[in-house]
Amino acid sequence: MDTKKQLSVIVPVYNEEKIVNQIINNLKTELNKITDLKYEIIVINDASTDKSEELLKQQNEIKLLNHLKNKGYGASLKTGIKEAQYNWIMIIDADGTYPLEKLEEMINNIPEYDMVVGARKKYKPFYGKPAKYFLNKLAGYIAETKVIDINSGLRIFKKEMALNFWGLFPERFSFTSTLTMVCLTNGYSLKNIKIDYLKRQGKSKLKPIKSFKRFAGLVMKLALYFRPLKIFVPLGLLLFLCGIIIFTYSAIFTDKILDSTTSIFIISSFQILAIGMIADLIVKTHK
DSSP, rough: OOEEEEEEEEEEEOOOOOTTTHHHHHHHHHHTTTTEEEEEEEEEEEEOOSHHHHHHHTTTTOOOEEEOOOHHHHHHHHHHHOOOOEEEEEEOOOOSOOTTTTTTHHHHTTTTTSEEEEETTOOOOOOOOOOOHHHHHHHHHHHSSSSSSSTOOOEEEEEHHHHTGGGGGGEEEGGGHHHHHHHHTTOOEEEEEOOOOOOSSSSSOOOHHHHHHHHHHHHHHHHHHHHHHHHHHHHHHHHHHHHHHHHHHHHHSSSSSSOOHHHHHHHHHHHHHHHHHHHHHHHHHHH
């Protein structure tokens, strides 16, 4: 009986000719050091317009899949997951930002944990990264636990976790954030392994403002899907508080005790709370 751990390593690639061969070679070197590991490397070329595909064809011992048109980061990962033959999936970006020294430590934490994340130590709050800090805090509020790195591109997870929530995963850059929220809001266990974060080789494909809006919208959507009370209760209480403030002001400074504005705020607050409780009941029923 084969007692080795089995791992499918997925590497999405888009215009990484300067670094891709180095990344693949370094990845093989580090994985080969782990004697109790059986692995495959699946590389998805997302219709690169540079020499990435040509260089990847020179690589041995990888499975190369080519998208005919650019579909996005999430779509590339989904292609790789569908092709993976093993039950544990590892993903890593091909831009040279993730060091490989902690791979063995991460792999040693499976199957004890359902997901192991390479959490970037240089992921600094408020020092040039306020958006990332806010997203981690928002995700932590929704998940009711501390979130260190919601969208790290280096992680290992159970294949079945992704398959169970397949329809939620987007085609673009929000895949890893979705995976983090799926894990933390559905009873899966997560382990963070702190890693360094290196300077990117080549130009980033992310647009900060657009990406922040996308990530924030995603977290809110997942909150409504998994933890609706986290959204509806604060909103309902806020409307109720506004109604009370208007009522108090009207009672003290005007002749109106209960005007239409006060009624709208208070009635709306109860409606919002009711919708939240119904949504929460539906979520619990379908889990």
